[in-house]
Amino acid sequence: MGNRSTLLIMLLILCHGVSMTMGICDVEDQVDNSSKSDKLFLLENSKSMVKTDAGEMRVLEGYGGRISDRRLHIGFIDMEPNSLFVPQYLDSTLILFVLSGEAKVGFTYENKLAERKLKKGDVYQIPAGSAFYLSNTKDSKKLHIICSIDPSESLGLGIFQSFYIGGGSNPVSVLSGFQPEVLESAFNVSESELKKLFTQQHEGPIVHVGHSHSKASSLWTKFLQLKEDEKLHHMKKMMQDQEDEVDIEEVEKKASWSWRKLLESVFGDEIENKKRDNVAHKSPHSCNLYDRKPDFKNSYGWSVALDGSEYSPLKSSGIGIYHVNLKPGSMMTPHVNPRATEYGIVVKGSGRIQIIFPNGTNAMDTSIKEGDVFFVPRYFAFSQIASSSEQLDFFGFTTSSKKNKPQFLVGATSLMKTLMGPELAAAFGVSEDTIKNILNAQHEGVIIPTQRDTLVETNCKKNELNFLEMVPKIETIMT
Template sequence: MTNIVLTLVLSLLVYAVSGANPSACTGSAQQCRLQRLRTVEPTRRLDSEGGRTELWEESEEEFQCAGVAAFRHTMQPNSLSLPNFHPAPMLVYIEQGEGLLGLTYPGCAETYESQTSQELSRRRSSQMAQLQGERSIRSDQHQRIHRIRRGDILAIPAGVVHWSYNDGNEELVVFAVVDLNNHDNQLDRRFKAFFLAGGEPRQEHMEGDRERMRQRRSRQQRVGFQNLFSGFSEELLAEAYNIPVNIARRLQEDDSQRGIIVRCQEEMRRMIRPDEDREEGQRWLNGLEEAGCTTRIRYNLDTQRESDFVSRQGGRVNIVNRHKLPILRFMDMSAEKGHLFPNAMYTPHWSMTDNRVVYVLRGEARVQIVDDNGNNVFDERVKRGDVFVIPQFFAVTSKAGNEGFEYVTIKTAMPIDVLANAYQMSLRDAQNLKHSRGHQSFLLSSSRSAS
């Protein structure tokens, strides 16, 4: 009898591991059985006080195949994208403008001090000395702030709080891809953002209980951006941060009418400027600088002298990977920016280790993608603002139009453990397969006039 019970328990365990959740091992492969690929348009637009956010639907077949989500921020001058974090890593490309980016790493010291606060302290120091009983002014300490500009690729790890501020004179436009399949994301494959302030504008006008329930279900099914502090009690927040209850109440305020991008007071223009000389001048830093709290998160893809492939008649390709930006080795992501000259061609090629999300920056091109059966699953003329996905191993070729073709590609690499199990090889062999092959591409000039 004991043997029968033991056999039954073991059978149930085997079923629970292998049968109850087959998608854990095969879900990604099943979602990439696409008969047709297409360009994907944003499906949602959130208007905020200081700009707008456009979101691509992660449930689209192409995005399900790649395991990613994508969004685009357009920030007006003197506007702030409110602090938030994501449960998965992401790469951000600066399409237009310039500004400041702040990141807050959990457990890292606040080693930078606001110059504005320093000047204020010096200016008032003599006055403060004469006033007895008055508290001294503390300078504004914070973690490093980065200068960002057009052409930058930014690596933001999972769980790191970040904000951005447009201190320029034109709109700041950023395009971001979030790797939902990354091992850091232990939640589901839905796009999530945890905001520390503000929130998505809510629908105020509803007609009856039925409409209210429908709106509630709709919000639950889609991504929502709300202040996470609003879910805590005022008393616990006040005790946790050792602040008065009225200040805790301010943290919880759901000022959703302003949205997630807000206009700033004029004083924000005088906030600390990042140490640009240090960031630009020390491209290759020592091991301590590249570790933990001080690691670099920015690389400019417009740097022509560091292009990986250059053809005088065809164009150039600049790749950022773990060698140029070491933080990417922990994120399993990389990026590529290509510029094809008018009527130049990118010969057929494919990737063994990653899915690719392509965002068209300028110009146009005819792009063809072929699957494993030799079927042409994508044959379109893509233009500025278009987004399309190239699944792993699918072959692709492109021919630029009369005005050339410029694009940026975000790549989400397959984890080494997945490669090792898929091809029944050791972890060392899987690592060699993933990293030692390098990138191969061929840029050709036009052999004939455009038809």
């Protein structure tokens, strides 16, 4: 028995050693391969998931290796004026951020239909499995949305899987596969009516809405024009309308509204307006990132973050949000995120990003521009630098809904400044006076000017002092 126990312990130690070795080798392989690519932490080659004349959804697949604590995909939704992303549900949670334009999102909450209007800067969460639709009701302005896609609940059938509720030949409704007798019983309508319901739509998942477009898209147009309570009222009325003999005009009218019976079955029965108001009041609200006071701001830029304690839907999804603006020639000092992996999207301007491996070697040093997407693994040190000619503006997601609390390694309020003393001096092999002189030279923190700008500013101040010292001598000579 004792020999068996000893053998088991040795086996466990051996397995642990193998796993540790695999982890170390994995990092070493990345270090070796880092010289082969200067874009190791850039997400490239986006996939077009949906594309029609009315809009497009593109997705960049997140990294899921050992060095990433959690995988996220980054999506971009672009919609033309007067367009609709048809009702559906996903196997992944979405967090929407309205980059520009205005949107209206309709969604299910406690089996009821609720709607929210979203404007530029708004953040909104759509949980996995929740039926929703998205519309751009503006006549002349495009809608641009950045979203995070959490695949943790995904079926694994791709980046994510859409289940379209409304649809025809394109997209195909998730209900189309059921046998006719099943759908006839479920809807309590004839097979001919169901055939009209499931054959009208052929323009794709994002459709134009408005009088100038096709008959199929006009079905969605009429729906969007109704008030919220009228939508449910009309759907209930159509469910109760079982007349056998109607004229052709009435048949066409019923056909144009028949798909709403489907929404009725999904979204629930009509209730009193007062109760619906209560549901709308209780349903998740949006939060505007631009209405918040920056967490940090100085002459060189600002940053703002949103976490689960400030917007509760983020707490359930475990996602945080941030936005940073660096003025031309400024930078975020080298820092590390101890709680989360960071995904960033450059929304304006250009600059550089440097990311460092744990062994102190350079993992990536590359230029970034508008539209680029990068990610920084948890614990990895990194720095973003704006170009000298234009600002660097980037928005992003973090894989934790708790306050991120980044650790800035250098600067007036940095980790090194806190650790300043004989121990830190000994670690660098220099005197304590030397380390103090170096660390006290930087008077700015978090967002600072680049060295070139700092030297120019210092030289200007020196020249100004020299000139002031010369003033009395010049006055003496003049008199």
